[in-house]
Amino acid sequence: MSAPDLLDYSRRWPLRLVLASVGLFLYLPLLVLVAMSFNDSRQTTVWRGFTLDWYARLGGNLELLAALGNSLAIAALATLLSLLLGTLAAIALWRFRFPGLGLVSAAFALPIVVPEICMGVAMLIFFARILPWPAGLPWPLSLGPIVIAHVAFIFPFVAVIVRARLESFNRETEEAARDLGAGPWRALLDVVVPHLKPSLVAGALLAFTLSLDDFVITFFTAGPDTVTFPVKVYSMVRFGVTPEVNAVSTVLLVLTVALTALALRVQALAGEKLAP
Amino acid sequence: MEKRVDWRQAPGPFAALLGPPLGWFLLFFAAPLAVVLAYSFGTNVGVADIAISGTFANYARALEPVYLAIFLKSFAIAGAATFVCLLLGFPVALAIAFAQPRVRTLLLVLVMLPFWTNLLIRTYALMTVLRDEGLVNGALGALGLPPLPLLYTNGAVILGLVYVHLPFTVLPIYASLDRLDRSLIEASLDLGASHLATVFRVVLPLARPGILAGLLLTFIPALGSYLTPDLMGGPDSQMIANVIERQFKRANDWPFGAALAFLLMYLTFLALAAQGLFRGRRAEP
The missing domain is CATH 1.10.287 (Helix Hairpins)
Incomplete structure (x- = not known):
């Protein structure tokens, strides 16, 4: 047996057993969920035949579709704002020396570690007592509190990712741009930002996922007119299971797998470009 | 070499860069939490008003046996989930770190994919399997065994937390195993130690920072989790x-x-x- 084989633990049976059990544990429930979304039966988990009924019903469930629309709009807005604020924060903390640098860096890490429930109640109190959001605003504006809350906890994640990428930036290229007559903003936009591109893609994907996934903070911030997808699914699960949840979950699962595959592909392409 | 620029050399760009994120943080994170802190020293006055009276009564009440028991139970449940995550996560991380490159990528994607999937969907999927008429009880019934009440128990909460947080345990351990100097393992094997002894006496101590990080990344969100105990727990799993x-x-x-x-x-x-x-x-x- 050669040395690499000797260390290839994934080929030894005890570890194969663990891998197989963990794989089953992680994926069996999701597979059952997908299978049940095609099951022609309302209550039991016994297979009664193939149907697309639940998917057809999804099209008629306007509340669920509206919730999905809200979630996507919130995720898009929160991603844009988080990308902007996270990148600004990362560049500011990387570029400048100022009194309180350590304090601000540590403070920006707080939203990552503070328990969601604490942020949730903070947002509830804030929008109930300190900054009441006007009722009856037109659609995207009515989502304001949720977008604000999401950006507050997501932009630090983006800042961490962008900051890591800045470490590999060669400052001499920026100095060269300045020597050739570019102003500080031109140099930033034309030299620093292109270098950040992979981290901006990664940050956007993470921001979108975090926003779309968030239940607890949204649960405390959302009003009766601003139900998001997770909040809607929560109430459906809480008050009686319907097979429509299986169907909509399957749609979202397929979307997730497709997006993940796309992200991996983009990363692989970026990797090829970096190593000619 | 100090690469940072003093902010006084470029106060305009400095303010333009740091201002927006710091402003957002102060207004929409620090201020709301400060209000929560102020309220925690407050008293209910009437139906809707709260007077910030500087009382410690709320904290004193939190230390009453009823609530102390809930804190302890939360610690126990989160601790048990973290322990199971470590037991499952370490061998998985070990297998991934030492697998052939192609297999490694595949396994990493398989571990990461649930993390990108909606938390509510994952919890709901697990509930589907554990329900009285779910797959597990269906299998038990087929074997002629009576159904087990699996859902709405403390065990279900622990299982749900493991299900949701396992990637957080695996990834940091994998990262530290990936950086490990493999010649140390080969040396240990060459000197006659068994694989098991090598894992326990060489690999485990060297991977300790990653294991600690994984434990923390699992324990902290598990301790504050709301959704899993709410949906999968029974009346006494709050x-x-x-x-x-x-x-x-x-x-x-x-x-x-x-x-x-x-x-x-x-x-x-x-x-x-x-x-x-x-x-x-x-x-x-």
Whole structure:
């Protein structure tokens, strides 16, 4: 047996057993969920035949579709704002020396570690007592509190990712741009930002996922007119299971797998470009 | 070489860069939490008003046996889930770190994919399997065994937390195993140690920073989890977050809820500080 084989633990049976059990544990429930979304039966988990009924019903469930629309709009807005604020924060903390640098860096890490429930109640109190959001605003504006809350906890994640990428930036290229007559903003936009591109893609994907996934903070911030997808699914699960949840979950699962595959592909392409 | 620019050399760009994120942080994160902190020292006056009276009564109430028991139970449930995550996660991370490159990528994607999937969908999927008429009980029934009440128990909550947090345990352990100097393992094997002895006496100590990080990344969100105990737990599996939610949405006792929220936050910081201490001690010699 050669040395690499000797260390290839994934080929030894005890570890194969663990891998197989963990794989089953992680994926069996999701597979059952997908299978049940095609099951022609309302209550039991016994297979009664193939149907697309639940998917057809999804099209008629306007509340669920509206919730999905809200979630996507919130995720898009929160991603844009988080990308902007996270990148600004990362560049500011990387570029400048100022009194309180350590304090601000540590403070920006707080939203990552503070328990969601604490942020949730903070947002509830804030929008109930300190900054009441006007009722009856037109659609995207009515989502304001949720977008604000999401950006507050997501932009630090983006800042961490962008900051890591800045470490590999060669400052001499920026100095060269300045020597050739570019102003500080031109140099930033034309030299620093292109270098950040992979981290901006990664940050956007993470921001979108975090926003779309968030239940607890949204649960405390959302009003009766601003139900998001997770909040809607929560109430459906809480008050009686319907097979429509299986169907909509399957749609979202397929979307997730497709997006993940796309992200991996983009990363692989970026990797090829970096190593000619 | 100090690469940073002093902010006084470019106050305009400095303010333009740091201003927006710092402003957002102060207004929409620090200020709301400060209000929660103020409320935790408050008293209910009438139906809707809260007077910030500087009382410690809310904290005193949080230390009553009923609530102390809930804190302890939350610790026990989160601790048990973290322990199971470590038992499952370490061998998985070990297998991934030492697999052939193609297999490694595949396994990493398989571990990461649930992380990108909606938390609510994952929890619901697990509930589908555990229900009385779910797959597990269906299999038991086919074997002629009576159904087990799996859902709405403390065990279900622990299983749900493991299901949701396992990637957080695996990835940091994998990262530290990936960086490990493999010649040390080969040396241990060459000198006659068995694989098992090598894992316990060479690999495990070297991977300790990653294991600690994985434990923390699992324990902290598990301790404050709301959704899993709410959906999968029984009447006596309430964790801190569920009690906090009740104060705000049903019991309408905001000052007490605020005090509980801050206690949970202090516990989180305590766990972080403990890990920092561990790491610091290791770095010293």
